[in-house]
Amino acid sequence: MQVNIKKIAEMAGVSVSTVSKIMNNYNDVSEKTKQRVLEIIEQTGYSPSNSAKTLATKKSNLIGVIFAGELNVEITHPFFVEVLNSFKKQMGVLGYDLIFFSNEKFVSGGDYFSRCVHFHVDGCVIISGEKMEPAIRDLDMSSIPCIGVDLELKGKKSGYVMSDNYQIASKVVEHLYLLGHRELGFIGSTGDSDISNQREAGYIKAIESFGLSLNTDWFIHGDDFFEPSGYAAMRRLIEQGSLPKAVFAASDLLALGAIRALKEHGLRVPEDIAVVGCDDIEACKYTTPTLTTIRQNKERLGVLAAHMLFDLINNQSEGGSFVVEPALIVRESCGSGLRG
Known part of the structure; x- marks a missing residue:
């Protein structure tokens, strides 16, 4: 079934303009209607062509945190927790909060991109795991700014940091x-x-x-x-x-x-x-x-990831990579x- 904004409106029993308002985060729609439409969008995996515009113009000051891979590292992992703490602190200085995505429901053909659109995140940091799920590569190639930690990302709005x-x-x-x-x-x-x-x-x-x-x-x-x-x-x-x-x-x-x-x-x-x-x-x-x-240098990796993501979100860079010297x-x- 081909899903477009008109089909979403029909399924929700609302007008196309109402769906558009919800996608663009207008306030003159009831919370009940908004939640019904967003649930349908999530269930169908609908990705509107103007989603990049929505994310760019309606900033939420939210950063998505994804622990990637079918065998993903735990949030308590002693290496990544120090990198993430450094990243969190620097993103806070830059005016952003973090939201953590669960990957359990996405291992089998899931869609991180739709989740990012749903929560209007301004960008994502992706922590390396094992056996990378296709949804990570799809997100990397999307219009959402992403920074990988110990994970090489190749998208036009992506970059990565890692040790040499x-x-x-x-x-x-x-x-x-x-x-x-x-x-x-x-x-x-x-x-x-x-x-x-x-x-x-x-x-x-x-x-x-x-x-x-x-x-x-x-x-x-x-x-x-x-x-x-x-x-x-x-x-x-x-x-x-x-x-x-x-x-x-x-x-x-x-x-x-x-x-x-x-x-x-x-x-x-x-x-x-x-x-x-x-x-x-x-x-x-x-x-x-x-x-x-x-x-x-875990602190440096986290700080670099934060500044690189900030620059991507604000169109001050076109991605790239930093390799940090070990000791x-x-x-x-x-x-x-x-x-x-």
């Missing part, structure tokens, strides 16, 4: 090499994760640039970036019977899971095997041993000095 994942991997290999480690392994997330794949590709490139041998048997992948996946991945690595001298985990939580598995098998960190994580979450300072990791944080899990 290739530099992250290069810093890890250089550090391990200078400590005397030559047999290097890797624990990553699922193969659907662009971030994990970038870190792995950078790791391989850095290993090869130092002229080291690459043993793919020491490259293990979990189901996500969380501690249980790191634990399971390290157990599989141990069960193979041959261990590298050092392992780089694509997240701190994966690294902490790997250390737990090593301890259960009577292996010492870093004496038997060194471990490096990525993110520098708060827990890294308090583990035993404390975790050597790569610090992503190596040396703690106990790699040891110190050259190893024999």
Whole structure:
């Protein structure tokens, strides 16, 4: 069934002009009528051609927050919560409030665009997850300004911020090499994760640039970036019977899971095997041993995302990307000095 504004008016039992007033956020329509029309618009997935105009001219000062992917990160995730707090604070300074979208009903062919039109958001920040649903790409290609965090967006009104994942991997290999480690392994997330794949590709490139041998048997992948996946991945690595001298985990939580598995098998960190994580979450300072990791500048990522989205909303930029430089944080899990 082809849905247009006339069909929406017929289904709601109102005039076309009433539907138009509701879509353009006029106040001279009863709340009951407004809700009935908006429900029909949502149910039918109707996307009027003037929706971009509506969003541009009737600003709500609302920013949509979307945790993307079929395997989306939790709002309590220690890395993203710091980025989001920084983003929220800066958007508040710029005069905006946040509204969080649930993705549960959109995993199977859902439509974020219609939801954004429904709530008249001025723009969206999209937090990277795993197994990206098509609705995210549709929103990226729409007229609604969007900024991705750890997620490359390509739309004309989109941009993204992330850390330099290739530099992250290069810093890890250089550090391990200078400590005397030559047999290097890797624990990553699922193969659907662009971030994990970038870190792995950078790791391989850095290993090869130092002229080291690459043993793919020491490259293990979990189901996500969380501690249980790191634990399971390290157990599989141990069960193979041959261990590298050092392992780089694509997240701190994966690294902490790997250390737990090593301890259960009577292996010492870093004496038997060194471990490096990525993110520098708060827990890294308090583990035993404390975790050597790569610090992503979470505050800077959040502030950049806020300013980029603000500029997109106000037509002061045409999208783009910022890649933030990471920093190596040396703690106990790699040891110190050259190893024999």
